Every structure is written in C-alpha cells, then in structure tokens.
Amino acid sequence: MARYNELLAQKRELDRRIEEARRVEAAAALEKVRDAVAEFGFSPEDVFGQRRKNAGRVVAAKYRNPTTGETWSGRGRAPQWLRGEDRENFRITE
Known part of the structure; x- marks a missing residue:
C-alpha cells in the first residue's frame, strides 16, 4: 500500500498532467472555432447570440x-x- 506522501506526489503529478491536457485540447478547440469564424464570416452575434436591449437595466x-x-x-x-x-x-x- 502506498504511503500518504507518495499518494500526494502522485496526485500533484496527475493534476499537472490533467492541466496540460486541458491546455492542449483547449488550444485545439479554439483554433477550430477561429477557423470556422474566418471561413464562414460569423459575427459575434452569430456565435454568442443577440444581447437583449434591456439587459442590465434597473426596473x-x-x-x-x-x-x-x-x-x-x-x-x-x-x-x-x-x-x-x-x-x-x-x-x-x-
């Protein structure tokens, strides 16, 4: 059975590897989005939807x-x- 400190070290290494994988996959996803926006000429409204005109107003x-x-x-x-x-x-x- 692994000791507590060994498990913590493994956890830190796994957390580091998870963060690295997330960074790599996020960069690839962002590149795909940028390519699609450039290829099809999407506007911010196309991607994110229309902002409501009365959003944030005090009633x-x-x-x-x-x-x-x-x-x-x-x-x-x-x-x-x-x-x-x-x-x-x-x-x-x-």
Whole structure:
C-alpha cells in the first residue's frame, strides 16, 4: 500500500498532467472555432447570440411593503412579505 506522501506526489503529478491536457485540447478547440469564424464570416452575434436591449437595466418598483419600505419590481421570485397576499394592496400608484 502506498504511503500518504507518495499518494500526494502522485496526485500533484496527475493534476499537472490533467492541466496540460486541458491546455492542449483547449488550444485545439479554439483554433477550430477561429477557423470556422474566418471561413464562414460569423459575427459575434452569430456565435454568442443577440444581447437583449434591456439587459442590465434597473426596473422601477411596482410594489412596496408599507411596514419596512422594501420594494419589488414584479420580476423574479416574489419577496417573502408579499407571498400569500393580494399584490394589489401593495401596488405603488404614482
């Protein structure tokens, strides 16, 4: 049975070999992608898709907790204070 230090040394060597294989294969994959982009004239939008025009925009709050002043835009998971409640009672009207 191998000793603890010997196993750690083997692990370090294996980790080094894994990283080297990953680097080599990643370089080959990147070269294929670059060749395809150059050959077919792909644009960044072709490769990565269209970016949403409203991505990253802050949305105005639609609901407010009158007790704490917390707000929620109506997007994503509803906050705990609004669950099981009639949302219209918390709607911000301005």
